[in-house]
Amino acid sequence: RAVHSYEKYNDLDTINAWSANIAAQNPGLVSRSQIGSSYEGRPLYLLKVGKSGSNKKAIFIDCGFHAREWVSPAFCQWFVKDAVESYGVNSQVTNLLNNLDFYVLPVMNVDGYVYTWSSNRMWRKTRSVNKNSSCIGTDPNRNFNAGWCTVGASSRACDDTYCGASPESEIESKALANFIRSNLSSIKAYVTIHSYSQMLLFPYSYSYSLAKDHTELNNVAKGAVSALTALYGTKYTYGPGGTTIYLAAGGSDDWAYDTGVKYSFTFELRDTGRYGFTLPESQIKPTCEETLLAVKYIANHVLNNA
């Protein structure tokens, strides 16, 4: 197996070995569980990061929804590294980890991720077999029960934005939704990491109607983006998904929000198209460092307001 590096793209086996190790090496801060399995039978590992305590608020962060967006899982790994390195050293991180738990799902679409390493670097969807079609996979970010398949999604199995046979048809979507439903009393924020476009998005994408918490979410996004931009000058846009990027129904962020997770955000990381999904490894560090500032901004807002 390859050596793990935070500044390289790691294959799934390496990421799974890393998550086992980082939990074993930081027992007071990190624990690993399995929330389910993928279509092809791979485990979906979840890391819980935070100082053990009772009835703490939690933030759920997932990466790797879309297989080709390799910088996304790189960020989840970077996030956990920063947490364990900074605890007891940096007062802001220590405060966050004492008062919040972070559930980190390093790779949601494990089958798709493996497929981008073995067969097709540009694969997006899951790898499930579709009935009555030779085309494989569903877009997990069109597969949630939020305006499902009404707009900005396809009902054709061969399309990259195929919404699936039904909401939560994908075993991976079901596992994620079940975990959040079972932990609704503690999960105050949902952050899902994608690439590329350099955007910070929040509900709704399934319609142009404003979320009831639009003003607050917009202000949080504004603050998070300025924290991000302050580091290297990376320009981000932010706003409701529908008007900021495109209408897209069935998204995990809209579903989480309508399910009661008020602070729900989708990140589209670097870049704006020069490299796109094949962002060079030299940009992993700066991308993760700047994104970390935005996520910490959100976490602090949640800690003070949720």
Ligand SMILES: NCCCCC[C@@H](C[SeH])C(=O)O
């Ligand atoms: N829930 C939709 C959020 C906005 C679209 C996000 C992008 C990430 Se590649 C998409 O799923 O098309």
Ligand SMILES: [Zn+2]
């Ligand atoms: Zn994506």
Ligand SMILES: [Zn+2]
């Ligand atoms: Zn994207």
